[in-house]
Amino acid sequence: MSTYIVMLGPPGAGKGTQAQNISERLGLPHISSGDIFRENLKGPTDLGKVAREYMDRGELVPDDVTIAMIRERLARPDCENGALLDGFPRTPAQAKALEEMLNEFDDGIDMVPYISVPEAVLIDRLTGRSTCRAQGHIYHVRNNPPKEAGKCDIDGSELYQREDDNINTVNRRIRVYMEQTEPLIDYYRQKNVLVELRGDQPIEKVTEDLMEAIRGDL
Numbered sequence: 001m002s003t004y005i006v007m008l009g010p011p012g013a014g015k016g017t018q019a020q021n022i023s024e025r026l027g028l029p030h031i032s033s034g035d036i037f038r039e040n041l042k043g044p045t046d047l048g049k050v051a052r053e054y055m056d057r058g059e060l061v062p063d064d065v066t067i068a069m070i071r072e073r074l075a076r077p078d079c080e081n082g083a084l085l086d087g088f089p090r091t092p093a094q095a096k097a098l099e100e101m102l103n104e105f106d107d108g109i110d111m112v113p114y115i116s117v118p119e120a121v122l123i124d125r126l127t128g129r130s131t132c133r134a135q136g137h138i139y140h141v142r143n144n145p146p147k148e149a150g151k152c153d154i155d156g157s158e159l160y161q162r163e164d165d166n167i168n169t170v171n172r173r174i175r176v177y178m179e180q181t182e183p184l185i186d187y188y189r190q191k192n193v194l195v196e197l198r199g200d201q202p203i204e205k206v207t208e209d210l211m212e213a214i215r216g217d218l
């Protein structure tokens with residue numbers, strides 16, 4: 001059996017940061033749907049062209065496109081032992097599709113860490129965030145600055161502000177999360193895989209809580 005972990009929480013909760021912190025320790029690939037879309041914007045590929053208009057508005061890329069992309073990604077050899085999913089699923093239809101995909105591999109979701117953070121904190125985190133061009137490593141101007149301004153500590157690449165990390169799009173993304181993604185909290189709670197974590201703590205403390213929950217659960 002492989003291990004599938006789904007990181008759940010609003011934009012800015014720290015799903016990506018935490019997934020980056022634990023992926024290596026768990027030996028699971030970090031699969032961020034947002035990162036894959038952003039890679040496709042660079043090309044730009046056909047997928048990137050479709051995704052851009054939704055991403056720029058802070059809305060969700062249609063389910064069929066997103067599900068096909070994740071299906072392809074999970075079928076790759078590096079996911080042989082499972083995956084750490086960040087940003088997918090984001091709608092009930094995506095959650096159903098993920099279950100069907102894992103059923104095909106005779107597998108299922110092992111755990112859904114849900115990171116909760118008050119809305120005011122989310123806005124501050126997203127509008128102060130910078131992201132590394134090469135691999136999507138995440139920083140924050142005050143809470144988690146790079147050692148050298150504008151440069152990623154890990155791979156030395158340029159840090160930039162994501163186009164959707166401006167206040168208007170951030171507000172839209174949070175509303176979209178409430179409408180379309182929040183129902184998944186109850187969905188996974190009922191399936192007994194949800195573990196709630198407080199995300200408004202220092203990054204290292206959240207990582208510690210997350211690792212403890214994973215050790216106790218898997």
Ligand code: AMP
Pocket residue numbers: 011033034035037054055056058059060061062066086087088089090091094164173
């Ligand atoms: P993120 O990097 O997770 O904040 O995602 C950035 C943007 O990519 C989102 O605002 C959506 O436009 C798109 N996106 C990422 N994941 C999904 C998903 N699972 N379903 C639909 N759209 C997504």
